[in-house]
Amino acid sequence: MFRSLQSRLFLTYLLVAGLALLFVAASLLFIMLGSTFGDQRVYLNLERSLPIITRGQGRLLLELEGEELISTIERMDQISNARIIIVSPQDKVLADSRSTESPVTDDVLQQSGIGQEIVRGRFGEPGDGVWLYISQPLVQRFRIILASPRPTLMNLRLWWDSVLRPILQAAGIALFLSIFLSWLMSRWVAAPLDRMAEVSRAVAAGDYDQRLQPGGPQEVRGLxxxxxxxxxxxxxxxxxxxxxxxxxxxxxxxxxxxxxxxxxxxxxxxxxxxxxxxxxxxxxxxxxxxxxxxxxxxxxxxxxxAGQIDFHQDRVDITALLSAVVERLSVKAAEAGVNVIHNVGQLPVLIGDGDRLAQVFMNLIDNAIKHTPEDGQVSIWGEYADGWISIHVEDSGVGIPEEELSRIFERFYQLDKARPGGMDRGVGLGLAISREIVRSHQGRMVAQSELGRGSRFTVQLPVVRADDTTLAADRV
Structure with missing residues (x-):
């Protein structure tokens, strides 16, 4: 039943709301059971009954003895619904309208006789029944005690009428709203995922024009x-x-x-x-x-x-390497009438595959010679800064159009498609291979060009890379 994400989210939100309401209800019940709200009402009722019993009858009660006194206070008990206890000046019980109930302890008798004001207190054990009482002096140091059972059920009724019922009504409304909001929240989260599943099926079927509109929570939008x-x-x-x-x-x-x-x-x-x-x-x-x-x-x-080419990690003298490449291409440059200016200078030794790097610079300088007209110039120079060696190869050819500059590293891409065939004609893979070799050395290759003024290719290589097992020396 709850297999979909939306139904599970809905159930989760609903459980959270239900547990929150249950926690609130339990907390209120705990507070209610420990509250003295009902006790205060009992004390007030006893205090209202006390003047009615003692007014004009306090001396009369003291004139009665034995069974007559007991029967009198039992009648008063039925009228006031309060247990009546008469205490002598010696802190002894003379009469008790409910003598079969929990007896009054001596410490309560002594405490009830302190002072001339009304004294509040309680006696009895939870198992036998707890009584709330008030005590007031009569005449000649006699005292009267009015007592009533501690009203546990009354507390419940009072809390139900004044607190619990409104809270439960509000909780019912809150529960209904939580159900509705839980459905909205689960729908808000699950709808983008449902759409994502639908688009995924379309993409799997070959429709690559499908796109998702970001929506829902931040994580779902990011996804x-x-x-x-x-x-x-x-x-x-x-x-x-x-x-x-x-x-x-x-x-x-x-x-x-x-x-x-x-x-x-x-x-x-x-x-x-x-x-x-x-x-x-x-x-x-x-x-x-x-x-x-x-x-x-x-x-x-x-x-x-596929990552199946192993690049040798050796010390490479980039200055000597470039000199060797220029020397190998000097005959070709002379035949093309191109002047090659080699001004690299002494550069730090780096760690890498010398043969592969030579392949990169052979390709770049060869391309520069091919695209430079007769009496033109190809310049090669280098520089070192902040741990990076930069080698620049610049020609004075016709340049590369701006719209084609970003595509020159694509495989099989050729600028001069009308160039005649033969041994010198490439297939548009040289720059792609060169860039992959540079990337394998954790370097970068960038191209700049201006129509009518020529092009410049820059290879940037780190002198020391994160995966080097041997640190390169600063100088040969």
Whole structure:
């Protein structure tokens, strides 16, 4: 019956309200049982009866003796509904209208004779019955005591009439309101969760356009925002997967088409002379190399995504590493007519995988040379501040449009899609791989560009990382 969250919340709120009312009722009952409210009413009734009994009859009572005195006070007892006890100056009971009830103790007799005013008190044991009494002197040091049983039931009736009944009526109204408010509260909490379950089923069925409107308690609103963010990421992941498949298919199709075409030319004799056959074989080889690079890059990205690449943790002299990379690309830069300015200076040694970092800077400097026109310039410099090494690679090319700058690290994204094929043509994975390598070193890679003035790529690497087992030295 109480399987849904709303019904359980409703029951919980109802139990809390019921327990609160029960606690209040128990507290009132405890207070009522310990209250002297009923006792005060008994004392007042006795004090009102005392003048009626003693007025003009105090001396007369003292003139009576034995059975006549007892019968007289018994008649007065029936009229006043109060136990009457006559006490002698020697603190002895001369007559008791209810002698079969709990006897008056000596200490009560002595205490009742103190002073000339009315004395209040009680005697008897809870098991035998407790009596409330008042005492007043008569003549010649005789005293009269009026007593009445302590009214437990009367207390209940008084509390019921004056306190409990109004409180129970208010409690009934409060209970009704608590039931209604409990239903509203449980609905307020459960409704967003029900909506979340509905949207979750829709997302599971492939509808990624569904979103939740934050509502309900703060925790539920936070859960809704997190859920929306999760759906957006799943949607982006699904789109990236579709784009990835489309891009891979396209990148595979182009070289395979070239390979198939030129291989067919060799087979059917279209390439008859030796030069034609040599050209066809060269195209087949170049496209096969391109396919090989593509497959290697895809495998490397897949291993990075799966965390299956082990990066070596060695001391890396970043200054020497950059000098070696520039030296390897110097011939290519010279052929392209690009001036490479290398002004890194001496930088601290860091901990990392030197081969992987060399791959990053090889890619960045190679891209800078490709996108710099003849007689242009590529500048490489570095700096160290606050525990971070920053390496800047800047070219003087045409720059990157602002709307495309945020996408250059996407896989298979290429700025110059019209660039002719061949060994130098990439597939848009170099920057993606480079950024993953930098991230694996707990670093950052950012790009800045201005149309007509060129682009700058900055790699920031920590000199000492949290997971280093060996601290890097400040200098070589």
């Amino acid at each position: 809704a925002l997190t859920f929306n963010e999760m759906v957006e990421r799943v949607q982006a992941g699904q789109k990236a997967q579709r784009d990835f498949v489309a891009n891979v298919s396209h990148e595979l199709k182009t070289p395979l088409t070239s390979i198939q075409g030129f291989a067919q030319a060799i087979l059917d004799g279209t390439a008859q002379d030796q030069d034609s056959q040599q050209h066809a074989a060269q195209v087949v080889y170049d496209e096969a190399q391109r396919l090989h690079r593509l497959v290697e890059d895809l495998l490397e990205l897949a291993r990075m995504d």
